[in-house]
Amino acid sequence: MPPTLTDIREAAQRIKPYAHRTPVLTCESLNQQVNAQVYLKCENFQKVGAFKFRGACNAIYTLTDAEAARGVATHSSGNHAQALALAARIRGVPAYIVMPENAPQVKKDAVAGYGGQITFCEPTLEARESTLDRIRLDTGATVIHPYNNERVIAGQGTAALELLEDVPGLDVIIAPVGGGGLLSGTAIAATELQPKIRVIAGEPEMADDAYRSLKAGEIIPSVKPKTIADGLLTSLGTLTFPIIQQRVEQIVTVSEAGIIASMKFIWERAKIVIEPSAALPVGVLWERKIGLTGLKIGIILSGGNVDLEKLPWQSLA
Amino acid sequence: MPPTLTDIREAAQRIKPYAHRTPVLTCESLNQQVNAQVYLKCENFQKVGAFKFRGACNAIYTLTDAEAARGVATHSSGNHAQALALAARIRGVPAYIVMPENAPQVKKDAVAGYGGQITFCEPTLEARESTLDRIRLDTGATVIHPYNNERVIAGQGTAALELLEDVPGLDVIIAPVGGGGLLSGTAIAATELQPKIRVIAGEPEMADDAYRSLKAGEIIPSVKPKTIADGLLTSLGTLTFPIIQQRVEQIVTVSEAGIIASMKFIWERAKIVIEPSAALPVGVLWERKIGLTGLKIGIILSGGNVDLEKLPWQSLA
Numbered sequence: 001m002p003p004t005l006t007d008i009r010e011a012a013q014r015i016k017p018y019a020h021r022t023p024v025l026t027c028e029s030l031n032q033q034v035n036a037q038v039y040l041k042c043e044n045f046q047k048v049g050a051f052k053f054r055g056a057c058n059a060i061y062t063l064t065d066a067e068a069a070r071g072v073a074t075h076s077s078g079n080h081a082q083a084l085a086l087a088a089r090i091r092g093v094p095a096y097i098v099m100p101e102n103a104p105q106v107k108k109d110a111v112a113g114y115g116g117q118i119t120f121c122e123p124t125l126e127a128r129e130s131t132l133d134r135i136r137l138d139t140g141a142t143v144i145h146p147y148n149n150e151r152v153i154a155g156q157g158t159a160a161l162e163l164l165e166d167v168p169g170l171d172v173i174i175a176p177v178g179g180g181g182l183l184s185g186t187a188i189a190a191t192e193l194q195p196k197i198r199v200i201a202g203e204p205e206m207a208d209d210a211y212r213s214l215k216a217g218e219i220i221p222s223v224k225p226k227t228i229a230d231g232l233l234t235s236l237g238t239l240t241f242p243i244i245q246q247r248v249e250q251i252v253t254v255s256e257a258g259i260i261a262s263m264k265f266i267w268e269r270a271k272i273v274i275e276p277s278a279a280l281p282v283g284v285l286w287e288r289k290i291g292l293t294g295l296k297i298g299i300i301l302s303g304g305n306v307d308l309e310k311l312p313w314q315s316l317a
Numbered sequence: 318m319p320p321t322l323t324d325i326r327e328a329a330q331r332i333k334p335y336a337h338r339t340p341v342l343t344c345e346s347l348n349q350q351v352n353a354q355v356y357l358k359c360e361n362f363q364k365v366g367a368f369k370f371r372g373a374c375n376a377i378y379t380l381t382d383a384e385a386a387r388g389v390a391t392h393s394s395g396n397h398a399q400a401l402a403l404a405a406r407i408r409g410v411p412a413y414i415v416m417p418e419n420a421p422q423v424k425k426d427a428v429a430g431y432g433g434q435i436t437f438c439e440p441t442l443e444a445r446e447s448t449l450d451r452i453r454l455d456t457g458a459t460v461i462h463p464y465n466n467e468r469v470i471a472g473q474g475t476a477a478l479e480l481l482e483d484v485p486g487l488d489v490i491i492a493p494v495g496g497g498g499l500l501s502g503t504a505i506a507a508t509e510l511q512p513k514i515r516v517i518a519g520e521p522e523m524a525d526d527a528y529r530s531l532k533a534g535e536i537i538p539s540v541k542p543k544t545i546a547d548g549l550l551t552s553l554g555t556l557t558f559p560i561i562q563q564r565v566e567q568i569v570t571v572s573e574a575g576i577i578a579s580m581k582f583i584w585e586r587a588k589i590v591i592e593p594s595a596a597l598p599v600g601v602l603w604e605r606k607i608g609l610t611g612l613k614i615g616i617i618l619s620g621g622n623v624d625l626e627k628l629p630w631q632s633l634a
Contacts, residue, residue, distance in 0.1 A: 023340060025362070044588045045342070264625060271361045271621035273588040304588035308581060314626060 002243050003154035005192035008185065011058040011154040012161055018057050018090055020046055022159070024166045027270040034285035035293045039170070040266075041163040044274050044304025048082040048114070050231075051159050051182055051302050052146070056083035058155030059144045060091050068093045070140035075121075075128040077103040078231060079303055080146035085116030096141050098131045100124075106307065147181030148237030157185030163298050164193050171295040174281035176302055177201040177210045177251060178232035180240030186300060187247035198249045200290075202280030204229045205253040210236050214244065214251055228312050229259055231277030231303065252290055254283035260312045262286045266301075276312060278302040319560050320471035322509035325502065328375040328471040329478055335374050335407050339363055339476070341483045341615075344587040351602035352610045356487070357583075358480040361591050361621025365399040365431070367548075368476050368499055368619050369463070373400035375472030376461045377408050385410045387457035392438075392445040394420040395548060396620055397463035402433030413458050415448045417441075423624065464498030465554030474502030480615050481510050488612040491598035493619055494518040494527045494568060495549035497557030503617060504564035515566045517607075519597030521546045522570040527553050531561065531568055545629050546576055548594030548620065569607055571600035577629045579603045583618075593629060595619040 022042045030038050043051040071094035074084050081097045088095035097116040100123035121131040136143055173190045177183045187199045203210050207225030213236055222235040263279035281299040342357045360368035388411035391401050398414045405412035414433040417440035438448040453460055490507045494500040504516045520527050524542030530553055539552040580596035598616040
């Protein structure tokens with residue numbers, strides 16, 4: 001069953017003591033640049049630096065005490081791993097994180113820093129899944145999928161809920177799409193609260209499986225995607241795809257140059273640090289493939305975790 | 318006459334329609350890092366990306382219509398030039414900006430982009446001052462000094478006014494010090510509103526003229542300062558120095574490594590873009606030369622204008 005607006009509202013109450021209510025910023029030079037009124041929901045300021053904390057926190061706090069005591073588990077090398085580790089630590093339960101042994105040291109350190117118990121495996125999907133399964137059997141931990149999970153989706157939807165509370169009367173809301181957890185949660189919250197709102201997603205041209213899936217009417221897996229937006233490499237899930245089919249008007253693809261230009265513009269003019277994946281919705285406006293002139297547009301800036309030693313626009317030089 | 322709290326309050330009303338009331342952010346990992354409760358007043362989100370807009374705007378809007386019609390003038394290649402150009406454009410009057418011909422193209426473009434009328438000169442103080450004087454005589458424009466000007470100081474003090482309204486009960490407020498406009502305005506607002514508050518400044522070790530001036534009891538000029546905090550190269554002024562003597566508890570110097578580490582930490586963990594000069598107050602906490610453990614500390618993050626092509630921590634690699 002897909003989550004309902006009630007599920008999202010309950011998630012909002014559940015995570016309220018632990019998650020930040022992130023601010024909504026505006027930036028005049030962005031508005032001028034894209035000819036629209038843009039409202040930036042700053043999930044880069046969320047705990048662990050990404051919206052993922054919302055879903056992880058909701059998933060962990062919906063467990064019974066007995067379930068929670070056995071812990072949670074996932075395989076991830078990204079923001080979901082950090083989010084799950086921190087949310088588990090806050091509830092005081094173990095988080096078992098399967099990571100490929102070749103994951104960047106900075107990500108290993110981050111997960112360990114939040115108290116996650118890491119098990120390394122070969123860098124293949126098969127190894128990750130079999131390792132996770134073994135941990136689940138050994139510990140009785142509940143596996144929390146990064147996006148194909150109702151409670152995670154409901155949690156991610158709370159960002160849009162807050163945005164629509166803070167900024168009434170949005171014409172459009174735009175989120176990035178990878179596995180679709182954020183997008184499906186956003187779409188449920190937005191269309192239930194404002195049936196006429198247009199929900200649009202931004203996806204990298206170089207990882208356009210969701211775009212193709214919507215066209216085809218079935219999930220088309222992401223095969224060897226190669227984009228700087230490393231949070232958006234995954235394929236849609238069986239739970240997220242139908243929600244997106246039903247509630248998302250369209251997915252707009254953005255070039256790598258458009259992602260980088262949008263990201264840099266936000267750093268330079270809005271003075272905030274966002275990761276490449278968070279630049280996708282800005283890129284939709286930036287590249288003007290669809291007409292959104294003059295509209296009131298909400299954007300979910302999904303996260304701000306980047307390696308400051310090497311920035312994407314610098315590798316272009 | 319130094320500005321009073323009333324002057325600062327009037328400045329706040331005067332600039333209210335034009336300047337942003339910037340948000341105050343907190344960052345748990347910063348609090349943990351420095352063992353204090355830190356409140357960041359985000360002037361990097363101010364118009365033109367720096368607090369300088371407050372002073373420039375107050376100075377321009379206190380002119381009579383006849384004065385304003387003749388325009389304003391200054392010599393600057395930094396944030397003050399952009400701030401004055403924008404504030405003048407908002408009032409609809411000319412801004413004459415003298416810039417050294419070797420100023421970075423990005424700064425020339427920024428001033429021109431805000432409608433400033435640039436006159437280039439040789440890159441010496443003498444050439445800048447004589448060129449400015451000629452423009453003043455030719456146009457009748459009012460010269461607005463970047464910091465040694467009561468109306469500018471009053472305008473800069475409005476940031477602290479807002480911070481103290483938003484966060485009652487601060488034990489300490491810390492600002493960076495260059496020419497002392499921000500610091501003196503901050504000190505007047507803070508000590509008048511809360512006589513027991515401690516006002517502290519952060520200054521680069523490599524440009525420690527204000528530190529030495531306070532020790533010596535007279536203004537010691539800044540001679541060939543060499544710091545990454547390029548907004549803090551100037552010497553104190555005849556107006557700002559006595560205010561600082563009277564109201565600032567102490568000036569704490571920060572090493573270049575401390576400035577860079579503090580700046581990077583704010584980018585990484587608070588997810589906001591600040592310029593090196595804005596990192597000085599964080600650096601005061603970071604280097605722990607003075608004991609501020611457990612206190613409730615307000616920090617003025619002065620600005621966020623940086624060249625994203627080349628970041629200071631990268632040149633260390």
